[in-house]
Amino acid sequence: MFDISTICAIASPSGTGAIACLRLSGKEALNILNALIIESNTDIEKFQARKLYKCSLGKAQEIVDEVLVTYYKAPHSYTGEDSVEIFCHGGAYIQQRLLELMLEAGAKPVAPGEFTQRAFLNGRLDLSQSEAVAELISGVTASQHNLAMKQLRGGVKNEIAELRQELLNFVSLVELELDFPEEDVEFANREDLQALIADIISKINKLILGFKYGNAIKNGLGVAIVGRPNT
Known part of the structure; x- marks a missing residue:
């Protein structure tokens, strides 16, 4: 039996760029995202899979960034689990701060290769x-x-x-x-x-x-x- 905790990571290469991607995978992915949402053009309960939504993410009065979010419903995701991908501006602080907030909301840091490991264990890849x-x-x-x-x-x-x-x-x-x-x-x-x-x-x-x-x-x-x- 493998760890079924919801995991998170910065999915794009380290450094500064125009856009960065952060990923959540696990049954609490949407709940953790919801804990970070300050403003959204759609209620999270109405999120549909594989569509983009604009949100402002942060904590209390701190808005970290305005982002685009995509939700993937299990088993139709890379890992075979409920997954969320967040596309934010690629500043190093923004990436690290959003990752910190995910961890504070209950996600665990991903181990090397764990997204692909979960895809294998869930039958998405051989x-x-x-x-x-x-x-x-x-x-x-x-x-x-x-x-x-x-x-x-x-x-x-x-x-x-x-x-x-x-x-x-x-x-x-x-x-x-x-x-x-x-x-x-x-x-x-x-x-x-x-x-x-x-x-x-x-x-x-x-x-x-x-x-x-x-x-x-x-x-x-x-x-x-x-x-x-x-x-």
């Missing part, structure tokens, strides 16, 4: 897609980006699912033969079984080759320069 998120963020070349995007969109997941189904088909045919060894009826054609095995081996080799290729793109290749230096 393991290969979770890894792809980190690779999309850290990638610096077009090849790295294309590889990570394919993985995020389920490329590896679909290949493994297809391989798994073929393995299950093979096992079921073999078990059927073993369950009725004395019957004259041949439940599985030997040539079909051999063709199925060959296809399974081919898919496994393709996955292995894809891993080696992907690893070379992500981590580069070691090159040895051997010999006397040019003079």
Whole structure:
């Protein structure tokens, strides 16, 4: 069982910019947001998912910033939980002050990678897609980006699912033969079984080759320069 506390973080890169994003995720996300709202063009009870709302956030008489807010209702969010994203001006003080107010209202600081961890645990992403998120963020070349995007969109997941189904088909045919060894009826054609095995081996080799290729793109290749230096 994992921690189901409502978590918060600054989701945009550190530093100063025009716009910054803060994120809340958990069952108390809307209540915590409500604790920060001083003025809003819509009552929070009327918030609809995936729409933008203009709010003034702060505490008592302190207005920290005028922001835009989007609410995502579980399970249709990145984490699979009720989530809120706040788009504020990108000043360092504004970001930190809003984060402080979220923590004061009951949210907990997010652990590294916890948003994606929750997406995985809630079935929004599988393991290969979770890894792809980190690779999309850290990638610096077009090849790295294309590889990570394919993985995020389920490329590896679909290949493994297809391989798994073929393995299950093979096992079921073999078990059927073993369950009725004395019957004259041949439940599985030997040539079909051999063709199925060959296809399974081919898919496994393709996955292995894809891993080696992907690893070379992500981590580069070691090159040895051997010999006397040019003079």
